[in-house]
Amino acid sequence: MKSVRSLAQCKVLVRHCQRCRWIESNIEAVRCIYNKTGVWIPRLTNETRLEIEKYWRPHIQKHDAEKAQETKQATCEKPKFYALCMFPYPSGNLHLGHVRVYTLSDVMARYQQAQGKAVIHPMGWDAFGLPAENAAIERGVRPKDWTYSNIKRMKQQLQNLGLSFDWSREVATCDPEYYKWTQWIFLKMYEKGLAFQKKGLVNWDPVDMTVLADEQIDDQGCSWRSGAEVEQKYLTQWYLRTTVFSESLLDGLNEVDSSLWRDIIKLQKNWISECKGHRVEFKILQQDSESLSSDSLTIYTEDVDLIYGISHICVKPSSYLCVDLGVQDEGTILPVQAIHPLTDQPVSMVVTNEKDMYVNKETMLAIPSISKTARTVANEYGFPFHDVLDGTEERLKNSGEFNGLSRQEATSKVQEKLLALGLGGERVSEQLNDWLISRQRYWGTPIPVIHCDRCGTVPVPYEDLPVELPDVKQLISKGGQSPLADNETWLHTTCPKCGGPAKRETDTMDTFVDSTWYFLRFLDSKNQLMAFDPALAKKYMPVDLYIGGKEHAVLHLYFARFVNHFLHSLDLLPCREPFGNLLTQGMVNGMSYRVKATGKYIPVDQVDQSGKRPFEKETGAELITEFEKMSKSKYNGVDPKDVLSEFGIDSTRLCILSNVSPHSDRNWSNDVYKGVLTWQGKVWTLVTNFRHHRSLGSSEDEIKSESITLKAEDHEEWEKKIDDIRNHIINNINFQLDVTFHINSAISRLHSYTSWLTKVPSEVSRASKAYERALADLIVMISPMAPHYASELWSGFKPCTLYESHDWASDVLDQGWPRLDDDFMMPLTYRINNVDVSEIGVPYKMFDELTKEIALSLVQQDPTFCRLMTKPMDIDNYHLKIDKGFKALLSLKVPDLDLGIDKSATASEKTKQARKLGKQRKKLRTMEVNNASSS
Numbered sequence: 035m036k037s038v039r040s041l042a043q044c045k046v047l048v049r050h051c052q053r054c055r056w057i058e059s060n061i062e063a064v065r066c067i068y069n070k071t072g073v074w075i076p077r078l079t080n081e082t083r084l085e086i087e088k089y090w091r092p093h094i095q096k097h098d099a100e101k102a103q104e105t106k107q108a109t110c111e112k113p114k115f116y117a118l119c120m121f122p123y124p125s126g127n128l129h130l131g132h133v134r135v136y137t138l139s140d141v142m143a144r145y146q147q148a149q150g151k152a153v154i155h156p157m158g159w160d161a162f163g164l165p166a167e168n169a170a171i172e173r174g175v176r177p178k179d180w181t182y183s184n185i186k187r188m189k190q191q192l193q194n195l196g197l198s199f200d201w202s203r204e205v206a207t208c209d210p211e212y213y214k215w216t217q218w219i220f221l222k223m224y225e226k227g228l229a230f231q232k233k234g235l236v237n238w239d240p241v242d243m244t245v246l247a248d249e250q251i252d253d254q255g256c257s258w259r260s261g262a263e264v265e266q267k268y269l270t271q272w273y274l275r276t277t278v279f280s281e282s283l284l285d286g287l288n289e290v291d292s293s294l295w296r297d298i299i300k301l302q303k304n305w306i307s308e309c310k311g312h313r314v315e316f317k318i319l320q321q322d323s324e325s326l327s328s329d330s331l332t333i334y335t336e337d338v339d340l341i342y343g344i345s346h347i348c349v350k351p352s353s354y355l356c357v358d359l360g361v362q363d364e365g366t367i368l369p370v371q372a373i374h375p376l377t378d379q380p381v382s383m384v385v386t387n388e389k390d391m392y393v394n395k396e397t398m399l400a401i402p403s404i405s406k407t408a409r410t411v412a413n414e415y416g417f418p419f420h421d422v423l424d425g426t427e428e429r430l431k432n433s434g435e436f437n438g439l440s441r442q443e444a445t446s447k448v449q450e451k452l453l454a455l456g457l458g459g460e461r462v463s464e465q466l467n468d469w470l471i472s473r474q475r476y477w478g479t480p481i482p483v484i485h486c487d488r489c490g491t492v493p494v495p496y497e498d499l500p501v502e503l504p505d506v507k508q509l510i511s512k513g514g515q516s517p518l519a520d521n522e523t524w525l526h527t528t529c530p531k532c533g534g535p536a537k538r539e540t541d542t543m544d545t546f547v548d549s550t551w552y553f554l555r556f557l558d559s560k561n562q563l564m565a566f567d568p569a570l571a572k573k574y575m576p577v578d579l580y581i582g583g584k585e586h587a588v589l590h591l592y593f594a595r596f597v598n599h600f601l602h603s604l605d606l607l608p609c610r611e612p613f614g615n616l617l618t619q620g621m622v623n624g625m626s627y628r629v630k631a632t633g634k635y636i637p638v639d640q641v642d643q644s645g646k647r648p649f650e651k652e653t654g655a656e657l658i659t660e661f662e663k664m665s666k667s668k669y670n671g672v673d674p675k676d677v678l679s680e681f682g683i684d685s686t687r688l689c690i691l692s693n694v695s696p697h698s699d700r701n702w703s704n705d706v707y708k709g710v711l712t713w714q715g716k717v718w719t720l721v722t723n724f725r726h727h728r729s730l731g732s733s734e735d736e737i738k739s740e741s742i743t744l745k746a747e748d749h750e751e752w753e754k755k756i757d758d759i760r761n762h763i764i765n766n767i768n769f770q771l772d773v774t775f776h777i778n779s780a781i782s783r784l785h786s787y788t789s790w791l792t793k794v795p796s797e798v799s800r801a802s803k804a805y806e807r808a809l810a811d812l813i814v815m816i817s818p819m820a821p822h823y824a825s826e827l828w829s830g831f832k833p834c835t836l837y838e839s840h841d842w843a844s845d846v847l848d849q850g851w852p853r854l855d856d857d858f859m860m861p862l863t864y865r866i867n868n869v870d871v872s873e874i875g876v877p878y879k880m881f882d883e884l885t886k887e888i889a890l891s892l893v894q895q896d897p898t899f900c901r902l903m904t905k906p907m908d909i910d911n912y913h914l915k916i917d918k919g920f921k922a923l924l925s926l927k928v929p930d931l932d933l934g935i936d937k938s939a940t941a942s943e944k945t946k947q948a949r950k951l952g953k954q955r956k957k958l959r960t961m962e963v964n965n966a967s968s969s
């Protein structure tokens with residue numbers, strides 16, 4: 035070690051090894067970027083870490099923008115990967131939950147990019163909704179100004195996180211350029227009869243002064259947003275006919291990856307519930323019995339085949355029909371009649387006790403052939419009806435074209451007919467209702483409809499979209515009407531049909547409508563002529579991985595799926611299910627302190643932590659500590675700003691990814707940084723040492739001659755061992771990142787890999803081709819998780835390389851993902867009679883083409899197998915399961931083979947023994963692998 039004369043960029047005297055330019059000192063004031071100074075700092079200090087991020091951020095942003103641009107090129111022929119995270123509500127402040135979800139999606143996006151995919155990783159804003167309106171009322175600002183200034187602030191915060199979002203695709207749902215197309219989708223639904231108005235009893239939130247959908251009320255009957263106890267009110271509202279797609283939405287759940295969707299599938303199935311009945315629509319005859327009312331009745335029935343046998347319709351006293359007509363006494367006949375959809379005959383309606391009805395429904399068909407009550411009532415009132423079942427009660431009579439059919443045959447024939455007439459017919463569930471979407475609030479997408487005294491409800495013509503939100507003076511709604519009603523100039527318009535005076539619809543849409551299709555707009559965010567180009571949707575849908583919170587598993591996912599099923603029915607989408615795979619991430623919890631006696635929460639700076647148990651500083655009161663969802667009232671929030679400025683982006687990213695599976699809740703503690711920083715230091719030291727050893731000779735020959743202490747065959751053996759470990763690690767990490775999304779497990783593999791590489795003797799690493807490649811691959815595999823840190827490691831590492839394994843001229847983010855060697859043995863486990871027997875290897879190059887026949891012939895050559903098969907025995911059947919190219923399992927049934935399991939044992943004992951045997955063999959195998967890797 036000598037004292038260095040001077041270093042151009044860092045004008046500080048430091049001790050330094052001239053051969054490898056290894057600085058050995060306290061380097062407080064040194065600007066320490068290798069690319070700038072050509073000086074490698076041997077120890078990774080906090081300052082270096084922050085300095086690295088500052089230097090690399092613009093480089094990485096440029097790289098990300100170029101990659102995003104490349105994906106957008108029509109000529110791009112790479113396979114696609116659409117990584118989507120749920121877009122945020124622009125509250126103005128980023129919290130750790132955001133940091134977690136976006137870091138997860140960023141790792142997946144960068145990983146897939148390294149795998150050679152054209153990755154779409156967009157970001158935007160779910161920008162309509164009540165908080166903006168409430169903030170505006172409190173602070174006297176316009177909701178628009180409040181929202182856009184929040185978007186600006188949050189975007190800046192996100193851009194500081196080193197995330198690879200393609201900002202050229204950015205959308206905000208409150209932008210007229212966006213909601214024009216939300217309105218367009220609404221009008222398409224209106225055209226198909228799927229958007230309709232209905233008078234009825236609705237859920238009213240007295241705090242937010244708006245109606246709520248059933249889905250937005252919790253089990254206690256309170257609003258999901260305000261928490262207020264929900265009241266019931268009679269109002270005319272807009273609905274989307276989600277029920278029409280209920281069967282499709284149930285079936286679609288078979289098309290998604292069941293392993294990751296599992297819990298969600300359960301919730302969604304439960305929500306929709308079994309489709310046992312049909313929807314039938316009855317037009318209503320006005321009181322004068324001559325003209326049809328604009329209203330119609332949608333009736334749920336589980337006996338649609340018996341539709342010719344209706345005597346009357348039962349109506350709940352609480353239904354809007356009864357309330358509207360002022361007829362609510364049980365047994366009263368309504369002064370209006372319904373029209374039978376198949377016979378066109380008028381049908382009477384009777385106010386009927388609620389307990390006989392289907393759950394959740396206001397009406398029911400009365401069919402005397404199957405209901406004694408219906409027969410009694412019909413006879414009493416003299417309603418005409420026919421018996422529609424023959425003597426066997428299995429075939430139809432008096433049912434027109436359906437006579438003689440079995441009930442089952444008739445069900446599908448009647449269904450077909452109703453569908454053809456556009457009067458229902460869809461299979462629906464008893465539980466599910468249509469989606470109530472109108473809200474009496476200002477800050478939302480205006481419903482594009484005009485009300486004319488002469489023409490009734492008229493849709494706004496497509497060419498007049500968007501119906502823009504005007505400014506209003508008052509945001510507080512009056513008596514259930516939207517504040518939009520106050521803007522007279524906006525409200526009054528002309529009818530598109532007759533040109534007469536008319537009024538605009540003043541309700542706006544539930545914000546859940548806005549977020550049903552944002553991922554489609556991301557594909558084509560600047561399109562002025564269409565919501566999105568179907569050709570682009572065909573190329574990029576479905577979303578390959580959707581990441582977001584569990585709390586959206588019912589509402590948002592259900593609504594988004596519904597709209598996609600609808601757009602698919604219009605041939606605008608290649609698939610009805612929008613999300614191929616789903617990663618629901620857990621929450622980030624913070625430590626809270628609560629006074630035991632009073633339950634009062636106190637901030638951490640008032641806690642005395644010096645003793646065994648924490649106490650309140652001032653009073654000495656005993657405290658309860660707990661990890662809970664972060665919230666202001668519990669003083670347990672962590673501001674990302676604070677940790678980022680202290681530890682930097684990459685360490686924070688690693689911290690939030692390590693130790694805990696993305697699916698689980700994460701209890702936030704700065705202690706996790708310790709492990710992260712230690713590991714980062716270890717990898718840094720690996721590169722430092724590598725530089726040092728490599729610089730001991732300036733050419734390959736010199737280096738090799740200096741490693742003369744190692745015998746040639748030892749060197750050969752080390753090369754093999756290093757290659758083997760490298761392959762094992764890559765295979766395992768691929769599995770975590772492709773299949774389980776356990777990024778934490780992938781990081782833990784990288785930790786083991788680092789420790790193992792640290793143990794490779796310097797006389798090996800100095801000249802080893804395998805070691806050079808293995809270390810390069812470690813840096814490449816770190817890069818999706820910590821891109822700045824990996825970029826700096828790479829630039830310090832590559833000048834000392836001797837072999838051609840990587841593209842040394844490019845940065846680490848441009849390296850392809852490490853590939854397995856062709857001769858690497860992929861694990862093929864074989865299982866006989868449900869017991870895992872042994873594992874053999876299949877060369878990687880053969881693995882993709884592995885068939886069950888090839889697998890069997892390989893297994894038959896395995897010595898363990900030969901030992902077991904003491905005589906020729908029949909193999910009853912066998913099948914092969916390949917786990918997306920990471921491992922394979924061959925299951926064999928050999929009835930004559932005794933695997934040493936006691937035959938007299940009971941079934942459960944047998945299973946236990948078999949499991950124990952399987953475990954033992956696994957343990958043995960693990961020991962073998964460990965021995966191989968640690969000698």
Ligand SMILES: [Zn+2]
Pocket residue numbers: 486487488489490529530531532533534536
């Ligand atoms: Zn008109």
